[in-house]
Amino acid sequence: MVEAIRDAHIVAMERDEKVVVFGQDVGYFGGVFRCTHGLQQRFGKHRCFDSPINESAIVGAAIGMGAYGLRPCVEIQFADYVYPAYDQIVSEAARLRHRSAGDFTAPITIRMPTGGGIFGGQTHSQSPEAIFTHVAGLKTVIPSNPYDAKGLLIASIEDDDPVIFLEPKRLYNGPFDGHHERPIVPWSAHPLGEVPDGHYTVALGTARIHRAGNDLTVLTYGTLVHVAQAAAEETGIDAEIIDLRSLVPLDLATIVESVRKTGRCIVAHEATLTSGFGAELSALVQEHALWSLEAPVVRVTGWDTPYPHAHEWNYFPGPARLGAAMRATLDAR
Amino acid sequence: MVEAIRDAHIVAMERDEKVVVFGQDVGYFGGVFRCTHGLQQRFGKHRCFDSPINESAIVGAAIGMGAYGLRPCVEIQFADYVYPAYDQIVSEAARLRHRSAGDFTAPITIRMPTGGGIFGGQTHSQSPEAIFTHVAGLKTVIPSNPYDAKGLLIASIEDDDPVIFLEPKRLYNGPFDGHHERPIVPWSAHPLGEVPDGHYTVALGTARIHRAGNDLTVLTYGTLVHVAQAAAEETGIDAEIIDLRSLVPLDLATIVESVRKTGRCIVAHEATLTSGFGAELSALVQEHALWSLEAPVVRVTGWDTPYPHAHEWNYFPGPARLGAAMRATLDAR
Amino acid sequence: MSDHIPEAGGEPLRLRIPEPVARPGDPPAFRDLHIDRAGEVRRPPIDVAAADIIDLGADMIRVLDVRGEAVGPWAGTLGADELRAGLRDMLTVRAFDARMLRAHRQGNTSFYMQSLGEEAVSCAHRRALDPRDMCFPTYRQQGLLITAGYPLVDMVNQIYSNSHDPLRGRQLPVMYSSQAAGFFSISGNLGTQFIQAVGWAMASALSSDTRIASAWIGDGATAESDFHSAMVFASTYHAPVILNIVNNQWAISTFQGFARGDSATFASRGHGFGIAALRVDGNDYLAVHAVSSWAAQRARANHGPTLIEWVTYRVGAHSTSDDPTAYRPQDEPSTWPLGDPIERLKNHLIRIGEWSDERHQQCADAVDAVVRAAAEEAERHGTLRSEHSAPSSMFDDVFASMPDHLRRQREQAGY
Amino acid sequence: MSDHIPEAGGEPLRLRIPEPVARPGDPPAFRDLHIDRAGEVRRPPIDVAAADIIDLGADMIRVLDVRGEAVGPWAGTLGADELRAGLRDMLTVRAFDARMLRAHRQGNTSFYMQSLGEEAVSCAHRRALDPRDMCFPTYRQQGLLITAGYPLVDMVNQIYSNSHDPLRGRQLPVMYSSQAAGFFSISGNLGTQFIQAVGWAMASALSSDTRIASAWIGDGATAESDFHSAMVFASTYHAPVILNIVNNQWAISTFQGFARGDSATFASRGHGFGIAALRVDGNDYLAVHAVSSWAAQRARANHGPTLIEWVTYRVGAHSTSDDPTAYRPQDEPSTWPLGDPIERLKNHLIRIGEWSDERHQQCADAVDAVVRAAAEEAERHGTLRSEHSAPSSMFDDVFASMPDHLRRQREQAGY
Ligand SMILES: Cc1ncc(C[n+]2csc(CCOP(=O)(O)OP(=O)(O)O)c2C)c(N)n1
Ligand SMILES: Cc1ncc(C[n+]2csc(CCOP(=O)(O)OP(=O)(O)O)c2C)c(N)n1
Numbered sequence A, B: 001m002v003e004a005i006r007d008a009h010i011v012a013m014e015r016d017e018k019v020v021v022f023g024q025d026v027g028y029f030g031g032v033f034r035c036t037h038g039l040q041q042r043f044g045k046h047r048c049f050d051s052p053i054n055e056s057a058i059v060g061a062a063i064g065m066g067a068y069g070l071r072p073c074v075e076i077q078f079a080d081y082v083y084p085a086y087d088q089i090v091s092e093a094a095r096l097r098h099r100s101a102g103d104f105t106a107p108i109t110i111r112m113p114t115g116g117g118i119f120g121g122q123t124h125s126q127s128p129e130a131i132f133t134h135v136a137g138l139k140t141v142i143p144s145n146p147y148d149a150k151g152l153l154i155a156s157i158e159d160d161d162p163v164i165f166l167e168p169k170r171l172y173n174g175p176f177d178g179h180h181e182r183p184i185v186p187w188s189a190h191p192l193g194e195v196p197d198g199h200y201t202v203a204l205g206t207a208r209i210h211r212a213g214n215d216l217t218v219l220t221y222g223t224l225v226h227v228a229q230a231a232a233e234e235t236g237i238d239a240e241i242i243d244l245r246s247l248v249p250l251d252l253a254t255i256v257e258s259v260r261k262t263g264r265c266i267v268a269h270e271a272t273l274t275s276g277f278g279a280e281l282s283a284l285v286q287e288h289a290l291w292s293l294e295a296p297v298v299r300v301t302g303w304d305t306p307y308p309h310a311h312e313w314n315y316f317p318g319p320a321r322l323g324a325a326m327r328a329t330l331d332a333r
Numbered sequence C, D: 001m002s003d004h005i006p007e008a009g010g011e012p013l014r015l016r017i018p019e020p021v022a023r024p025g026d027p028p029a030f031r032d033l034h035i036d037r038a039g040e041v042r043r044p045p046i047d048v049a050a051a052d053i054i055d056l057g058a059d060m061i062r063v064l065d066v067r068g069e070a071v072g073p074w075a076g077t078l079g080a081d082e083l084r085a086g087l088r089d090m091l092t093v094r095a096f097d098a099r100m101l102r103a104h105r106q107g108n109t110s111f112y113m114q115s116l117g118e119e120a121v122s123c124a125h126r127r128a129l130d131p132r133d134m135c136f137p138t139y140r141q142q143g144l145l146i147t148a149g150y151p152l153v154d155m156v157n158q159i160y161s162n163s164h165d166p167l168r169g170r171q172l173p174v175m176y177s178s179q180a181a182g183f184f185s186i187s188g189n190l191g192t193q194f195i196q197a198v199g200w201a202m203a204s205a206l207s208s209d210t211r212i213a214s215a216w217i218g219d220g221a222t223a224e225s226d227f228h229s230a231m232v233f234a235s236t237y238h239a240p241v242i243l244n245i246v247n248n249q250w251a252i253s254t255f256q257g258f259a260r261g262d263s264a265t266f267a268s269r270g271h272g273f274g275i276a277a278l279r280v281d282g283n284d285y286l287a288v289h290a291v292s293s294w295a296a297q298r299a300r301a302n303h304g305p306t307l308i309e310w311v312t313y314r315v316g317a318h319s320t321s322d323d324p325t326a327y328r329p330q331d332e333p334s335t336w337p338l339g340d341p342i343e344r345l346k347n348h349l350i351r352i353g354e355w356s357d358e359r360h361q362q363c364a365d366a367v368d369a370v371v372r373a374a375a376e377e378a379e380r381h382g383t384l385r386s387e388h389s390a391p392s393s394m395f396d397d398v399f400a401s402m403p404d405h406l407r408r409q410r411e412q413a414g415y
């Protein structure tokens, strides 16, 4: 997926010279996860450059550049480090178009690696999507595979609004399904690992049915798409797995259609439970499909604790927990 | 309610000299809403003092003081200005006990006026509770009346964990029910405006049944408690209105019991809809009482837009909108 | 470690809580204010190294002396016509403020913030910029907008949140925005614009443009982290930006000692970043113009950012929600040592034989009439109490195009 | 505005993107590094006004000269026993780092961060503090903990996340915490501790205590806003805190020019805040101790905060996830002009007749044995791959007492 993200940068930067890329260690070195590797060498120091270590300044400067007319795409080294930039994102990027009645805009993309599974401890593992989905004026996107990562990132950069682009770091090098005890599978062996050359986009706000099924619906995104797939295979339950891809805007129609069909719904994410985006999904499902529900919507998520280091697999909602929830949901009533 | 909050400070400061109070304009002047009026004069410059304008530094310094052994209670001038402090709150205050296995703690209270209704525009009207309820390690409290404000604030200051204390500014001077066109009613005319002298607490995590009823349950907090009351009176619907008072920890038992009884539930808050705390409440209700529900849980909230200035009453979920939702919920199925 | 303990203990520690020289009841005093004589501070070339003008962060650049004469190396950037135009700008700002305070009392608006006593800073600065340069103001730089020729009626429309409000009733009064007038959308959150200005300037430089940015912040707000962000980025990338600190002595009820800390000037914050820094008499129209021009030329010639501390005084209340007699001596404004910027420019023009009391009165009356006419025209489009843009417009501009969930909500809202 | 436009346009603007002197393939060079001769920089009294030592923010305080002699006004704070203890501290840190890197390669831990080449800074500093003072470290100050006598085995237990890990497997390796050893819980988020240290120091002063705080930050992390927060608060309240910047030239792949910006030193950041600021040879154990003692005495005597830039060099990789040959010349470490702190102290001790190569080797061997024993003891309690604290402990300490929702989740998790 790293290569797909890098490729998306190249495509976007080649098509539009207003696209500039910066962030900590992204320039000469090419990013600690190598997502911007070679961009500086290819496009020059003025299109891709390193920045001081100040997330708020990175976003604030990007807003100013966006107001000028550029299209900055910036990297926050880990999603856990986006909090210092929260004011600039919420009070500024998200509000600028509205408060100026379109006079100034912030067409910026803020990329960040998210999620756990690399023994990163509590400050290299978080999934903060819900603090963005609550904010009017922001789009929040999270791919689960290289194909989508490239198409969504190009779409995000080309989008005229600020986009939070979350990259599940555990997926950088392969379709991780939660079986940490097994060897890593590379993307090359996976159909969604195939990434077309050149320009294409995946429209923000369109979900993807990752696996069609009839027994129950799993609403999820990022790493847990693959975990859900594993859980479905291991339980033999005919789950319909919906990879949301974009949380705001959300493809509600696809969600509601699926739940009306299956009558059962599980929401899964890695972030903490309380006030996670799963709550929104659960609320929406019962608002739009209550009478179809044959069981309560169940949330399978990270626990309401900091992300632990040694116990990360006890925290991570893996295939066993997700499978158990699937079985319980099928058995309910 | 201003007086009750001020009184809570006095009680807490008198009982424990480790309680210190600071923030922008809170010292000599006594706070822009007068909640700390006279504290500096009474307790001296070292117990209550002004601070530079830096919310992150205010919280960061409070964390250091808490780690030392004090109990700081700090003011953020408006909840809209808490975002610069978000990193210190989330990454530090909320995590300190856990990451140090109890070796260091942050027994701090962070007060801030919240909500709209004073023509404050988008940066003096926000209700950011959901960005705190998502964070493991934080407690989030919001009173709807002077009695609770005092009891909850004393309990928050005495609590050994960081507490986000949201004060609905539209309630500072009276039990505002959303009828902005009517004259202001002072707290003195309201039973909950009566505040006992001296020390008492309202335990965090206990909801209050504001109005008992049988037709449907309204889960709400802050200003909307009074709006719900008005809507119930105006529609003649026998609503059970639950004033949550504390969002984390949450009094789930009271919620579930009520919904099991009424079979219908409305969740109301002023914050934007998507990923608001209402989503969590809706999710919890359907998880714990799906089979009792005779209608979908409905959310009545601020729209997913910035809080407008001229149109604030078109944004605010007032008694008309809440009343209509009550009627619709009663009529559903 | 035990046995290697150096001298500990001893006297107990104390915390210093800063106090202004005077509080209500005390006689006002500005004894900590360092003021140089007009004409005394040198004018370095625009390509001077920041390290070579450290002294200018502590001195005070002034042009107008006590007699109203323009003296010293910073004098001479403006002719009489330009000075008269500047005087008119300031008079317009002052008249506009006065009228809007009245409008607030009448209930036409929910809120207002005047810039009484600080008019020279923004009026003279804007005249030193190119029209296509971009200012990133706070809420007290209406002088930038008025000097740039932005229609007064549109300002009032915004303040009244009426049907012609260019911001469609969304923003608090005075939170203007005008790309065309080189005036960035004002945020209610202090400080955020400071780093955005640096970003805009970086973008201009990245684009090989010639436009520069001018960033604004109050003395109190320099404590915010965005100030640091701006300094770090401006310094690292050599951004073509002017970083203006309006030190008007107060931040609501808090005196500048809280943000300024221990004894250094605000201008001297530049030194640790290698940013050229100057401290200037902000009530001296000529000094403001001269230093602003210097900084603009410096930025435009690729010599990098300049930090300027404009020393001035907030004569009025912080806003219509504030009463300063609660925290500072009632007569403090009248004892402010740098005087009034309008009076000082007027006296200078009279001194050089280019103005008179009569012409001044005429000008003031003319300006009043223009302001009154603008207010009246705006009132015809409504006030906060009457006509606004359509409430449904609340749902516009959240995104470039409206997503489904907002469309559903707008319908639900009945629009 | 139209007709009042000053000179605009002209040459296009350019953005400066800083570049280090040398990249892989280039010969290493440190030509921008200003170094003073040992003994040359003056030693002011501890109550000196910050404004009177501006020069010390640009100079470099050094005690050990090229011959290994201790010279000048900062010499003489330590006797031979203390120096030998310091040498042992540094050798212990180095041996510990070496062993933990090995442990990482063997899979006993997920991660490690060494402090190779920077040992003098934290080891000497801790010896200048009182045991009850509180340090707010970053991840590269293991020297503070080791010098404070914190058990090595507990450090390894934490690094191995084993069943005896005092932090119960919660934290990334090296994110120690020890109230007892005056070592604040390390955060993964850069910079946050800097203002917390100021808050702690303020609390101590508010409480009329005698304990001071010592805050730590890297050169790269000074760009973070918390650095500014700390400066503003320390300056405003005169907090009894030492503000340490460890300038080891690199922030992962980014050289110090990105955080330092245009030409000023990190120490000079203090000047705009009226904070006493000194720049010191961080590889000179004697200088580090002398300046740390000076700053500690200053804080303890209520003369306020001191900002210190320790000039040193990160000889190793940023962490076990990093390979520095990708961004700096491979031989850069060996050309670092300030040498190795252990070698320099060893040479000094030999020079003054208090040490020998043999004793040094014996000491190094002894220290190695101690470290090895600690690692072996820890291994008996498990490693990341084997035994941990109970997973259920994840739910403890989120709050002082467990609320219902966590109790439910713990049950759900099967504990
Ligand atoms: C982030 C943030 N914190 C607090 C406030 C509240 N506030 C508004 S103006 C003000 C004082 C600002 O003082 P200063 O920067 O000196 O500007 P001045 O009003 O004197 O022009 C404060 C604290 C705010 N608007 N934003
Ligand atoms: C808020 C935040 N942003 C980014 C990071 C990622 N990060 C970890 S260490 C580091 C470099 C820090 O460099 P410096 O401050 O010079 O310390 P050094 O590693 O040289 O000791 C970065 C960018 C982080 N941990 N926290």
Ligand SMILES: [Mg+2]
Residues within 6 Å of the ligand: C218, C219, C220, C246, C247, C248, C249, C250, C251, C252, C314
């Ligand atoms: Mg001010």
Ligand SMILES: [Mg+2]
Residues within 6 Å of the ligand: D218, D219, D220, D246, D247, D248, D249, D250, D251, D252, D314
């Ligand atoms: Mg470094």
